[in-house]
Amino acid sequence: MELFNSLWGALPAELQYLVWTLVKIVVIVLPLMLIVAYYTYAERKIIGYMQVRIGPNRVGPKGWLQPIADAVKLMFKEIVLPTKANKLLFVIAPVITLGPALAAWAVFPFDEELVLADINAGLLYILALTSVGVYGVIIAGWASNSKYAFLGALRSAAQIVSYEIAMGFALVGVLVAAGSLNLGDIVKAQEGGLFSWFWLPLLPLFGVYLISGVAETNRAPFDVAEGESEIVAGFHVEYSGMVFAVFFLAEYANMILISALTALMFMGGWLSPFHGWPLLGPLFDWVPGFFWLVIKTAFFMFLFLWFRATFPRYRYDQIMRLGWKVFIPITIVWIAVVGLAVVYQMPWWFD
């Protein structure tokens, strides 16, 4: 230990900072990957029980080792490169999807002081990164040199660009209400109990954001980019082995990210739902904020699975209609309402 300390002290300050930041990144990414693995297990179990069957139950007690078995299987499978595929783009595409999904966590506040990079423009940063993720899908579809993959990529591009607008506008409402782009300040602006959180004054935006989030992650009922009944598996039809696994990781990491962001922006992040209430408030004061954040995030993650088990896939023209003709008008109207409420300091939330 002493040797370690002296070695550490000998490093220049910049290098210390770099190493320390890398350690923090590992502390965020490793648990995230573990959650992704067990999220897939939870999905199969939950959808299984919703459809009155048991789900995976062979590998390990109650199937707990199933995700590990899947990972090992995918790692040892061959990566098939389609003939005449653009090899570099084909391999790089899954990485482009996964990168932004992980990088967005850099500005995410897990608790009042627990954030890797506490930057002023956190909300903008997240918006920019989530909009970059679509390139993975487009490049994958194009580089595969396959008709089905290409159709999936085109569908996905149009869908994500459309829903990004609604999503961005919903977040504009949040930033008007909070008066800040810093994610930590957005949570602090929701200080108070369950009814002070933004989900209530921004209820239409909350709904739009949640549904657009499902569309943005290409999940059922908006999974036309995969559309296994029409275009086989869409953009990742040619992918196998580990490159496919990276796509899979990215999809689930994105779902977790959207769930966590919804919890942060509309459900008061790490705040306790009983904060400031008589009796119940002091009773739950000892609970760490991180715990509340995890519960809220887990709830939205469960919603993603519930949606998938419940709703049939949207028809493509209906997806476009919902995005452009329903969501965008709703968000524009509600931004005006929130703006007025903030200017005239509507009691309870904005006074």
Next chain:
Amino acid sequence: MTLEKLIFYALSAVIIAAATMVITRRNPVHSALFLILAFVACSGIWLLAEAEFLAIVLVLVYVGAVMVLFLFVLMMLDIDIAVLRAGFIKMLPLGVVMAIAMAAELILIVGPDNFGLEKYAAPARHAADYSNTEELGSVLYTVYMYPFEIAAVILLVAIIAAIGLTMRKRPDTKYLDPANQVVVKREQRVRMVSMDAEKG
């Protein structure tokens, strides 16, 4: 050389390399992808210049939306490269003259006569809590209110004109009004027929 300078030169090298690839690649999709790389590196340089709002908006608008639509169109078009390159030698002299003229203009404007540290002092560094976004917003909505609003109106006119140009009645589409679809009754779709069982 400080770390900042190192990052600046690395990003500049990426931009120049990517920009060269944009005009030399044979495949237009590759060109578009290199253009995206150039945009991302540009936003990195803007971050170094403490213009974080512009940097993020560059990624958000140009990389996240405009180039996606560009790629969307480029990937669907079947562009014949041979036709595009047909007049290359014939047009070369004109192209060279144009290039020299453009370069000369650029050097005249941003050359050492008009720019440099002695002409413009390096801007002071801002504190960590300085918000570039807030500063931009407050100037945009007070000092430059009218130009900003006029630009917005011009854009709106352009959008309406674009929609007006492309909108046409198409009687052959099988479009259904979702509202009508939702209120459909069983009687409108199913006809119950009572039939005697066939003997066979």
